[in-house]
Amino acid sequence: MxxxxxxxxxxxxxxxxTDLIVGETIRLGLVALEGEDVYWIEGRPSEGGRNVIVRRSPDGTLTDINPQPFNARTRVHEYGGGDFVVHFGTVYFSNFSDQRLYKQEKDHEPVPLTPANERRYADMVVDQQRNRLICVCEDHSNKEREAVNSLVAIPLDGSAIDGQIQVLQSGNDFYSTPRVSSDGIKLSWLTWNHPNMPWDGCELWVADLDDIGNIHGARRVAGGTEESIFEPSWSPDNVLYFTSDRSNWWNLYRFQHDEIEAVCPKEAEFGTPQWVFGMSTYAFVSPERIVCSYGGPKESGFAFLNTKTGELTAIESPFSSHAQIVANKQQVAFLAASPTSETCVARLDVATNKIEVLRRSQKAAxxxxxxxxxxxxxxxxxxxxxxxxxxxxxxxxxxxxxxxxxxxxxxxxxxxxxxxxxxxxxxxxxxxxxxxxxxxxxxxxxxxxxxxxxxxxxxxxxxxxxxxxxxxxxxxxxxxxxxxxxxxxxxxxxxxxxxxxxxxxxxxxxxxxxxxxxxxxxxxxxxxxxxxxxxxxxxxxxxxxxxxxxxxxxxxxxxxxxxxxxxxxxxxxxxxxxxxxxxxxxxxxxxxxxxxxxxxxxxxxxxxxxxxxxxxxxxxxxxxxxxxxxxxxxxxxxxxxxxxxx
Incomplete structure (x- = not known):
């Protein structure tokens, strides 16, 4: 030197x-897993900011899922998030220009699932037993009133094009995070009303699903106007977990046998404000094992959590930030960053605890x-x-x-x-x-x-x-x-x-x-x-x-x-x-x-x-x-x- x-x-x-910043940088978003394949969203400034769903195959091949000019981005809440979901290799996504949901099968052009109207969709989950998507819908068709939000079911056979969209829940100002239990017989969701934001106070509800998909016995199990619930999620053995700030900190809890139990009390945040749909700070590797990220002024970490003992086992990671966490028995995928490395998509091998980078937001070092x-x-x-x-x-x-x-x-x-x-x-x-x-x-x-x-x-x-x-x-x-x-x-x-x-x-x-x-x-x-x-x-x-x-x-x-x-x-x-x-x-x-x-x-x-x-x-x-x-x-x-x- x-x-x-x-x-x-x-x-x-x-x-x-600035040429380096815009020419060599992509924005990385929502991450998903299916089997050995990892999916994520890339926001590409070089393509006018278009959001592209990318699949990484086990051999390292990267494939763009939604072709030009499709842009995988929902406008529900304007901030969006929860823009796509994957099921048996088929991707369902919201397209930005018309806000319709599309079905994208391998080697085929995207096919619309919803009619062209003033409705937007986000935060999809596949209800496999009933061959449908359950998601948040935001209806802007009546310009004389505020948009109407609801939880809806959309058949995967294409019949929704003719208006066959079933409303599952409505009446409140906002809904998010609909999730079907692992055995397919229960549905959970979050809801809240003006003037609250979800981090001020929201409610966690659970209902039973019958064979044809109607809901029964809906009941509030946690939350309120002064308690914020984040990321309800069903374990593989059908126990409902969620994050609540009832202790001042967003900590993990579970609801079973009609009781709420703290899983890992700590002066740290296991949750985050729900500005967009599809956020995730923890995921299940097995019924007994969660991978999670937490942080606070005293300590932060990336760890496995034993659901029986509440014990945290640190994962050795080169990153200080871990978000959009998804997992299965074999692997964990997430967005990661550190003080010396920009956001990337990373993968953790559950068997070896080895972490590898799959995609970097910044190409130039x-x-x-x-x-x-x-x-x-x-x-x-x-x-x-x-x-x-x-x-x-x-x-x-x-x-x-x-x-x-x-x-x-x-x-x-x-x-x-x-x-x-x-x-x-x-x-x-x-x-x-x-x-x-x-x-x-x-x-x-x-x-x-x-x-x-x-x-x-x-x-x-x-x-x-x-x-x-x-x-x-x-x-x-x-x-x-x-x-x-x-x-x-x-x-x-x-x-x-x-x-x-x-x-x-x-x-x-x-x-x-x-x-x-x-x-x-x-x-x-x-x-x-x-x-x-x-x-x-x-x-x-x-x-x-x-x-x-x-x-x-x-x-x-x-x-x-x-x-x-x-x-x-x-x-x-x-x-x-x-x-x-x-x-x-x-x-x-x-x-x-x-x-x-x-x-x-x-x-x-x-x-x-x-x-x-x-x-x-x-x-x-x-x-x-x-x-x-x-x-x-x-x-x-x-x-x-x-x-x-x-």
Missing amino acids: GKLQVRPYGSWKSPVT IDASYISEAQLIEFPTAHDLTAYAYYYPPKNADFQAPEGDFPPLLVISHGGPTSSASKNLYLSTQFWTSHGFAVVDVNYGGSSGYGRAYRDRLKGQWGIVDVEDCVNAAKYLVNKGLADPNRLTIQGGSAGGYTTLCALTFTDTFKAGASHFGVSDLNVFVYDTHKFESRYLFGLIGPYPERKDLYYERSAINFTDKLSCPVIFFQGLDDKIVPPSQAELMVNALRAKKLPVAYLAFEGEQHGFRRAENIKRSLDGELYFYSKVFNFELAEPVEPVQIDNL
Whole structure:
């Protein structure tokens, strides 16, 4: 290695280019197993963000299942998930463009199973005894009312095309996770109602199935408005397991003989917020053996769980994150990542405990000398509480900063807001650190992974607790001499964009910011969003319209007079979750105030960008914006962004 070049922070030339990020990266999603075959979803930016179901055969052959232009992606709840299911080599999937379910047999074109109407389907499970799918249906046919959700049965013989769709359960606002017992005689599911989100409170129900598929004796067995249930699953010997946060932590329980029993009590999370369908943190290898992932501030792990003794046996794994876990007697498949490796599909051989990588989301390997590894920090915040974050120092094998220089700090406010930052490797983060930025990814109060009490810090306090924690993370790093107080920036997407705009408006800590499809006017959001989150703010802010005053007070759009720093906005023009009006209201206000502002809007993009050219444009554009407002030279030219009032 040669002598380090001395250049100011932010101006370093990085091997982590946007071309590398979008050209060599795929998104990996839902994983499934059948026999020795492993299936997963690949989101391909190079194909316009199309979701492709891929099968890996035992000999390592990879086969695309759904041909062009089919896109395996459901829009139930808008966030989707649970997009496909496999049965005896036949794949059933939801197609994005028309939201119909399709049957895909080997060497055949996809055949539609459902009629062309305004209904969407997700979270399918095969009811083998009755030759049908059971799934969640979301009916958008009546534009004068809110979408209607239900559990339905769809025959696999094609008769559903003529309307032969049986409604099994309806009447509540939401349903998820329908699962048929191993012997085929019982059905379980989750359900909840406004204003709850599933991580606030939901109910676990069980019913008997008769020979023709009707349900009888439906009864609630766990959950309620103050208890969150996650991932009910039937063991091979027909015992119902589930995750509940009744102890403050999402722990594993089972229901048998009309009683609920804790399987492995622990101050750790065996579950996660159900933002999408089909999430899985545990699976059965046998009736006596579960493979599971868990985590928390004290400990985390990937392990086998003995269902009789509750004992955990650690699995030696090179990864720190294990998700979308599926299993059978021979193998376990899952998504995995670590601080030095991006998400991959991995396989565990049950007999040998050997783990192999089947597919990587990132083809190009980045030399470790350019990778900044996450460092967990705990920092003091408001009300004498502690909050958490992952800190990434600037790192580039070729450069160092002039003596006495401090790096610009990018504070990341994650979405959700009931999501979480992780220490996994993300090239989008390494893009910043290898250019000479410090980054801190904040798990503010309200984030998952730290127990229910920590999540509940945000109840009624959105726009306050999250902002305080992001501000205090920045101040903590400044006080440690790890960031330049005059070059503090904040960015976030969706709910993280809301936190970003509030932090820029209601505090003077940050000198610039970037909102990616962020909420600026809570009153507009109440009326102009999708069903799944349409009452979410009742818990985060307060009931509406009774507390309309709070919605006004915590909306950045109403206080643009307090803004005093440059902001860049990124927005998908087809976004149904945070509509473009949210960004445009703010952009127009900043233009009128003569503050530096930039606005990049993308045709055809929804909530989160999927197309390679738009992902590239967003990263390059944000770096360009900071280079202009902080007055440093870029190592290499990028496409300029129009900045008004600069």
